[in-house]
Amino acid sequence: MAETVDQHQTSSDKVVRYFLLVWALLNFLQSYFTQLHPDEAYYWMYSRFLDWGYFDHPPMVALFIRVGNSLFHNELSLRLLTVLSGTFSWWVLWQILKKYQVEAKWFVLIISSISIFHIFGFTTTPDAPLFFFGTLFYFFYQQYLEKDRFGTAFLLSLALAGALYSKYHAILLVVFTLMANPKLFRRKSFWLVAAFTLILFLPHIFWQVNHDFPSIKYHLVEREADHYQFQFTYLFLIGQLFMAGPLVGWFWFYRISRFRATDIFTRTLLFNFVGTIIFFLLNTLKVAVQPHWTLIGFLPMVMLVLISLQHQHKPKWLQPVLFLNLFLLLLMRLGLMVKNPVSMKIGVVKSYFGNPEWANSIQQKAGNAYVIFPDNFQNPSWYSYYTNSLKGFSYDSRFYRRTQFDIWPIEDSLQQKRIYFVTDEPLKNTASDKLNTAKGVFYGQWIAQMRSYQKMLVEVDSAQIKSLVGKTVPLQLKIKNTYPKTVSFSNHGQQLPVVLRAYVMQGDSMISNQMAGLSFNQLQFKPGETKTYPFNLKMPVKKGAYTLLFSIKSPPFAGPRSSKIINLNIQ
Numbered sequence: 001m002a003e004t005v006d007q008h009q010t011s012s013d014k015v016v017r018y019f020l021l022v023w024a025l026l027n028f029l030q031s032y033f034t035q036l037h038p039d040e041a042y043y044w045m046y047s048r049f050l051d052w053g054y055f056d057h058p059p060m061v062a063l064f065i066r067v068g069n070s071l072f073h074n075e076l077s078l079r080l081l082t083v084l085s086g087t088f089s090w091w092v093l094w095q096i097l098k099k100y101q102v103e104a105k106w107f108v109l110i111i112s113s114i115s116i117f118h119i120f121g122f123t124t125t126p127d128a129p130l131f132f133f134g135t136l137f138y139f140f141y142q143q144y145l146e147k148d149r150f151g152t153a154f155l156l157s158l159a160l161a162g163a164l165y166s167k168y169h170a171i172l173l174v175v176f177t178l179m180a181n182p183k184l185f186r187r188k189s190f191w192l193v194a195a196f197t198l199i200l201f202l203p204h205i206f207w208q209v210n211h212d213f214p215s216i217k218y219h220l221v222e223r224e225a226d227h228y229q230f231q232f233t234y235l236f237l238i239g240q241l242f243m244a245g246p247l248v249g250w251f252w253f254y255r256i257s258r259f260r261a262t263d264i265f266t267r268t269l270l271f272n273f274v275g276t277i278i279f280f281l282l283n284t285l286k287v288a289v290q291p292h293w294t295l296i297g298f299l300p301m302v303m304l305v306l307i308s309l310q311h312q313h314k315p316k317w318l319q320p321v322l323f324l325n326l327f328l329l330l331l332m333r334l335g336l337m338v339k340n341p342v343s344m345k346i347g348v349v350k351s352y353f354g355n356p357e358w359a360n361s362i363q364q365k366a367g368n369a370y371v372i373f374p375d376n377f378q379n380p381s382w383y384s385y386y387t388n389s390l391k392g393f394s395y396d397s398r399f400y401r402r403t404q405f406d407i408w409p410i411e412d413s414l415q416q417k418r419i420y421f422v423t424d425e426p427l428k429n430t431a432s433d434k435l436n437t438a439k440g441v442f443y444g445q446w447i448a449q450m451r452s453y454q455k456m457l458v459e460v461d462s463a464q465i466k467s468l469v470g471k472t473v474p475l476q477l478k479i480k481n482t483y484p485k486t487v488s489f490s491n492h493g494q495q496l497p498v499v500l501r502a503y504v505m506q507g508d509s510m511i512s513n514q515m516a517g518l519s520f521n522q523l524q525f526k527p528g529e530t531k532t533y534p535f536n537l538k539m540p541v542k543k544g545a546y547t548l549l550f551s552i553k554s555p556p557f558a559g560p561r562s563s564k565i566i567n568l569n570i571q
Contacts (some may be wrong), residue, residue, distance in 0.1 A: 012104035016094050017109045024087040026120040031079035033337040035352045037544040038378030040124050041385040044078055046404070048390055051569030053207035055214045055404040058130040060166040073388055082128040086121050089135040093303065096139055102306045106314075109322045110305055114252075116243040116291075116298050118329050126167040127295045133162035136176035136297050137173060142265055144189075145181075153189040157196035161331075164201050169220065169296045172276055180271035181264050208359050211407065217221065222401060224286050226507075232284040240277065243298065251318070252305045259308045269300035345474075354438030358453060359386035361437040365444055366391075370413070372450075376402035376559070395452065397558035398503065398551050406454050406560075412483065414450045421445045427556055451496040451554045455482045458500075458550040458563040465548070466569045467539045477533045478552065481525035487553075488524040496554040502537055504568065505547045511540050540570050 036044075046054055046062035047069060052060055068080030084285035094107060111117060120127050144152045163170035177184075184190045208215060225232070241249040255273075261267035280289045324348035336342040336352050341347045357381060362371060372393050373379040380392030387393030393414065394405040405411070422444045426432045432443040459478040467473050481487045491497045499518035516535055523531060538547055553559025 002534050005542075008470065009098070013094075015104035016091070016107060019091055019104075020087050020467045023090065023121065024358070027079075027086070028076065030333055031083060031122045031272050032074070032076040032336065034075060034122070035076055036078070036382070038351060038382055038384060039124060040078060041381035042377055042404075043125060043383060043387050045390075045408075046382050048384075049408055051207065052203040053211070053215065055407055057126045057167060057215070058204055059122065060133075060162065062128045064129050066125060076515055077430040078123050079124045082120075082124040083122055085132040086128065090134050092135050092139045093299075097144055099142070099312060100307045102120060102310050107305060109319070109326075110252075110302060110309075112329075113245040113248050113322050114298065114302060115245055115249075115329060115332075116242070116295055117302075117423045118333060119174065119292065120295060126291060129166035130163055130296060131299070133166055134170070134173060134296055135160050137163055137270075138299065138303075141177070141268070145265055148187060148189055148205065150189060150192070153193050154196060157193045157200065160193070161200035164197070165204065167296075169293065170213070171410040172279060172296055173272060176272040176275035177268050179275070195391075200483060207519075209342045214402070214407070218402065225367070227283055229288075232288050232493055233281070236281060236284045236291065237291045238295060241289050241292070243300070245325050246328055247321055248318075252301065255308050255312075256301065256304050257307055260306055266304070269304050273297045273300040273304060283417065329399065343410045350409060356386045357380050357438035359383050359436055362420075362422060362442070362444070363387050365433055365435065366422075370410075370417060370419045370420055370450075372414070372424055372447075377405060379422075380405070396454065396560060397551055397556060398561050402561065404552075411452060411454050414452065417450050419450045421447050421556065430556065445556070447496070449495045451494060451498060452557060452560075453487070453552040453554075453562070454560045456487065456552050456562055457482060458478070458552065460548075460563060460566050462566070463564065463567065464527040464567040466571065469539060469543055469570055470541045473537050473539060473541045475476055475535045475537055477535050479523070479525070479533055480530040481527060484527050486524065486526055489521050491521050491523070498552065500533075500535075501551050501553060501559060502535065503549045503551065504540060505549070506540075506544060511546060521549075539568070543570050544567060 010138060034341050043061045044065055046057075046059070047065040050062055050066060051059060054062070064081040064085075068077040071077050071080070089113065094102075097107065105456075120131060133499050138154065139160050140152055140156040151259050160170070160174065161271070164175060207386055241253070243249065244252050256270070259266075259270065261270050276294050280294055283289050285480060339353050344353070362383060368391070369382070370393055372382055372395050373383070374395045375397050377394045380394045383392035385389050390410065393410050394403060396403055396406055421427075421436070422442050423432075424440070424442055426434075426443045427445055432445045435442040457480040460475060461481070465473065465475075489498050489500075498521070500520045502512075502514045502516075503510060504512040514537065516533070521534065523533065525531060535550075537548070548563075548566040548568050549561060549565035551559030552562045
């Protein structure tokens with residue numbers, strides 16, 4: 001009897017190994033023939049500036065890309081570690097599920113049915129290392145539940161630290177696991193896991209402290225929408241069904257709704273899946289949630305589905321529908337590799353085509369000069385990647401958000417240089433080159449002497465100002481130089497004058513645009529120096545709620561967000 005079980009297990013392992021070989025080959029082909037998503041190009045820029053943290057994410061994705069890209073420079077090398085680690089992750093997941101007598105056939109069919117696993121089988125974003133380390137976490141956690149050993153606890157902390165270094169969503173893994181199994185607090189080794197993980201994560205914490213917590217401010221405050229929109233919620237729900245499988249996603253959610261945990265491990269899976277979905281569903285009340293943000297919840301989801309199907313009746317229609325579902329997903333993947341009329345009508349898919357040709361068209365005009373794109377981190381990243389340079393830069397204006405380009409030293413290299421400014425609309429009152437590219441028409445303008453102050457900070461004592469209508473309020477601004485060099489606002493001998501402007505807004509409407517006096521151009525700052533500057537602000541002539549933003553700008557740019565947004569309450 002034992003021999004029969006061993007033979008069956010060996011046969012199942014063989015099926016899974018063959019599947020993973022095909023899965024890896026498919027993703028290698030996809031990686032080679034599919035151009036980069038703009039986010040992948042942005043993370044490639046990360047890999048050129050290795051650090052313990054970045055504006056948007058922790059650093060693991062940069063390391064993943066750096067390893068592959070050190071071998072050669074193309075899309076496959078950038079995605080190499082994603083394909084390898086993802087394939088290995090499925091083998092690890094299979095080891096977890098073997099303890100629940102999951103059949104190899106259903107393991108293959110169900111994994112192949114889930115859209116998000118196809119997307120991130122090759123796409124290299126922070127979700128790729130999160131998937132890898134999340135799988136390792138569940139593997140070591142299962143072992144840790146069975147035997148409380150120091151070695152297992154240490155490996156668990158390594159996996160958890162890796163997940164945290166991949167994406168901040170990994171904190172959900174910690175929270176929901178502890179909610180599912182509060183008895184962990186009673187284990188002495190649990191506190192060792194917590195201590196080891198914290199120690200390993202300290203370099204990133206120090207990076208956040210040294211950079212004034214940019215990631216926390218962005219994710220928790222800056223990216224919130226002005227008001228709730230119902231489409232945030234219903235598009236999220238539709239997106240989750242698609243990510244779970246275009247034809248079968250609904251059935252996986254239905255199965256899990258009827259699932260009852262049989263042990264602490266499956267209880268942990270249930271808490272993590274349901275908790276992740278509810279967490280991001282609640283987030284739709286304040287922000288548009290991207291469908292793939294729940295990837296950390298799809299790991300427990302697929303395990304729950306496989307375990308539940310193993311012990312329950314499988315409807316006869318399921319297997320043929322799974323094959324049809326897989327066929328649709330393979331068509332989707334083909335549409336990313338081969339240009340066709342359908343793909344070119346879908347915005348997100350269309351962006352995968354024409355990028356090398358687009359970059360080459362701009363480089364023919366710009367040559368070896370830096371190329372600046374306004375309010376767009378994707379285009380400068382694409383340009384840098386497909387020219388294999390670091391010549392692309394994003395000018396993040398007051399109309400946009402901050403990005404990693406506001407932290408990198410690229411802007412420092414641009415000062416007083418001749419640069420090429422590329423926009424998707426012609427600039428007013430100036431001659432521009434018309435660039436017919438594979439991605440549409442763009443416009444380019446030479447700037448003989450670049451001048452910008454993205455990293456100069458303007459602070460106001462209060463985040464909210466109350467005043468009477470029409471009153472002039474004297475403000476004491478604190479202007480700080482965060483550059484490692486002396487900064488002068490003098491316009492003497494400069495082609496582009498620099499000014500300090502205060503923008504008073506009501507919603508999207510600009511109420512006033514007030515400029516500092518000539519004394520502003522007498523200011524000069526040593527590296528790290530802060531100076532106080534008086535600014536008399538004229539308040540709106542009507543009662544209401546307004547916002548105020550200061551910007552240190554020079555033409556032809558719109559000016560950056562030099563200050564935080566200040567609320568004005570006019571009575």
